[in-house]
Amino acid sequence: MTDQNVTKSPPVVPKPPSGFQTALRYTGIPESWLNKRPKLPSRNWLIFLSVTSSIAGYYIYDRRQCKQIRQRYIDLVKDQAEGLVGPLYAPRKVNVYGAKWPGDEDYDQAVKYFRKYVKPILVAAAVDFEMFVGKRHGDIADRIANEVRLKRRMDLGVDKLSVYHRALPTYKPPDVARQYELDGGIVLIGRPTLKEFMAGLKRGWTEGLEKVDYEEQLARELEFDGHFDEPEEPSDELQTFSDASERRSIPNAQNSPVFSPLQMRPPPPRPPPSSASSTISDFQNAPPDTIPELPPLLLVSFTDHIGLSQVPIMIWEFFNRRHSVRSGAEAAYRLVMKSTRPIVPPEFEPESIFGDITTTNKPVNQGDLDFDKHVESFYKNSLNKIPAETEKARAKYYEALPAKLATARALARGTREPTKDEIANPPPTEVELAAERMKKELRWRRDVAGWEMIKPTQKVVWDERFQDAIRIFTDPSL
Numbered sequence: 001m002t003d004q005n006v007t008k009s010p011p012v013v014p015k016p017p018s019g020f021q022t023a024l025r026y027t028g029i030p031e032s033w034l035n036k037r038p039k040l041p042s043r044n045w046l047i048f049l050s051v052t053s054s055i056a057g058y059y060i061y062d063r064r065q066c067k068q069i070r071q072r073y074i075d076l077v078k079d080q081a082e083g084l085v086g087p088l089y090a091p092r093k094v095n096v097y098g099a100k101w102p103g104d105e106d107y108d109q110a111v112k113y114f115r116k117y118v119k120p121i122l123v124a125a126a127v128d129f130e131m132f133v134g135k136r137h138g139d140i141a142d143r144i145a146n147e148v149r150l151k152r153r154m155d156l157g158v159d160k161l162s163v164y165h166r167a168l169p170t171y172k173p174p175d176v177a178r179q180y181e182l183d184g185g186i187v188l189i190g191r192p193t194l195k196e197f198m199a200g201l202k203r204g205w206t207e208g209l210e211k212v213d214y215e216e217q218l219a220r221e222l223e224f225d226g227h228f229d230e231p232e233e234p235s236d237e238l239q240t241f242s243d244a245s246e247r248r249s250i251p252n253a254q255n256s257p258v259f260s261p262l263q264m265r266p267p268p269p270r271p272p273p274s275s276a277s278s279t280i281s282d283f284q285n286a287p288p289d290t291i292p293e294l295p296p297l298l299l300v301s302f303t304d305h306i307g308l309s310q311v312p313i314m315i316w317e318f319f320n321r322r323h324s325v326r327s328g329a330e331a332a333y334r335l336v337m338k339s340t341r342p343i344v345p346p347e348f349e350p351e352s353i354f355g356d357i358t359t360t361n362k363p364v365n366q367g368d369l370d371f372d373k374h375v376e377s378f379y380k381n382s383l384n385k386i387p388a389e390t391e392k393a394r395a396k397y398y399e400a401l402p403a404k405l406a407t408a409r410a411l412a413r414g415t416r417e418p419t420k421d422e423i424a425n426p427p428p429t430e431v432e433l434a435a436e437r438m439k440k441e442l443r444w445r446r447d448v449a450g451w452e453m454i455k456p457t458q459k460v461v462w463d464e465r466f467q468d469a470i471r472i473f474t475d476p477s478l
Contacts, residue, residue: 058319065322073329074124077336081126088169091128094185094298094335097144099134099193101304102454103380107135109304110189117328118187118300125336129187136443137450140193141200148204156284158209185335185473186295190302191372192454198369198461199453201294205465208285218442227401228434291469296340298473299368300331303375310378330475340471344368346462368472369460376456386451390444397440404433 025031041049098110111131122129134140153159165171172180188194305313317324344367366373408430410416418426428436452458 055319062319062322066325069322069325070120070329073121073333077121077125077333080336081124090170090180091126092184093128093130093180094122094187095295096129096131096187096189097134097140097193097197098131098189099140099196099454100137101190101192101306102137102383102451104304104306108133110193110302113302113324113328114187114189114300117324118332121329121332121336125332127336134193134196136446137192137454138196138446139450140196141203141450141453144197144200145203145207148201149207149209152204152288153209156209158280158284182293182295183338184295185298187298187300187335189300190304191375194299194369194371195454195458195460196450198466201466202461202463205291205463206287209280210285215438215442218445219438222438222441227398227437228405228430289465291463291465293471294469296338296471296473297343298331298335299371301327301372301375303372303378305378307380331473334473334475337476339474339476341474343467343470343472345464345467366460369462379456383451384455387448390448394440394444397437401433401437404428405430408433 021035040046096111096114098108098114100107101109111133114131119129132140132143134143150159154161186197188197305317346367346369347365404427407422407427411418411422411427412429
């Protein structure tokens with residue numbers, strides 16, 4: 001076979017570029033990009049694009065539903081905001097309480113939930129609100145108890161408004177102010193808030209009307225516990241020697257610039273109790289047999305998920321905000337429409353008719369007091385160690401306290417010279433140690449008392465007098 005018999009294929013003539021490619025060639029775009037033909041992505045890219053597009057689509061769908069749900073309820077209540085008002089018109093007002101969630105250092109999570117999901121509906125209906133946040137466990141209970149006691153004192157005439165307060169243009173007579181309060185309401189966010197509110201309500205309607213300074217009461221209790229007492233004096237011979245050496249070491253009190261507690265005068269006697277509390281009679285101080293009607297309660301469901309074990313729930317909630325928006329909007333709609341019902345009290349086991357058989361009067365059904373009871377299963381198990389950990393911290397503090405007191409007293413009396421570290425960082429004085437101890441004891445006791453109030457094993461406090469005084473906001477259709 002010769003080369004002449006071999007057929008040659010015709011040369012491949014490149015396709016002439018189009019006018020668009022010719023124009024783009026002079027812009028600096030590589031020619032390979034212009035001649036590249038599109039093709040399907042690889043398997044990995046298809047998986048990536050399908051997953052990301054599904055997640056993004058579900059997120060966009062959820063947020064769009066949130067806007068639609070919120071707008072639907074705003075359209076339902078915006079007619080409530082229309083009407084003629086005067087210069088001194090006071091809109092309907094509700095009080096919002098949010099307690100600290102157990103185990104979460106961010107104490108205002110409850111009111112954040114209110115601002116995000118409940119507040120838009122109230123604003124659309126021109127309903128004013130005032131928020132109260134509990135920074136530590138028990139703060140809401142203390143506030144409610146103090147408010148109830150103050151109201152009882154005002155009703156009994158123990159405390160009275162000043163003349164200047166009654167002269168204000170915004171002043172309302174007691175009956176008008178009472179009706180204005182009943183037209184509003186009370187918003188309780190989450191089960192911890194409900195427990196603290198009911199505990200404070202019972203304390204306010206059960207305890208006496210005397211104004212008690214708990215810090216002063218605790219100071220009197222700590223004064224005689226012996227932790228700040230001087231150590232026992234040595235024998236007579238050693239005492240004589242120590243007195244002589246002390247007189248030589250301590251300079252004259254009049255000419256010495258060194259502060260010594262021996263120069264201090266004894267504290268003046270405490271003043272007698274105020275005349276306001278001494279004028280309260282036993283009849284006024286006794287708890288009333290009946291409780292006047294209270295503003296209706298709006299119970300708002302709220303759960304604060306914290307911890308690694310609840311991360312899957314957090315992810316699910318992130319892509320399902322519409323459920324929280326619907327729950328908050330429905331709760332606000334119940335408040336705006338003023339549809340209420342009597343509270344469902346707890347039911348108890350009947351007492352035994354036989355005297356020799358001892359039975360406990362245990363609740364069978366808590367009624368409305370079982371509100372959001374399931375959320376207590378999300379509490380951290382480590383929270384049950386709060387009393388033990390508090391006692392451990394207290395024991396550790398008092399174990400190191402004698403050495404601090406000895407250092408403070410030695411430096412104050414001049415029995416030894418301060419070291420270089422003590423000159424650079426002066427140790428606390430005895431007065432500062434007493435103030436620090438007072439602050440720690442107050443915090444320890446409040447933390448333990450607050451946890452005992454809201455722990456899962458503790459039932460919501462109830463009083464039979466509440467049955468005719470408390471009403472609950474409910475759906476208008478019911």
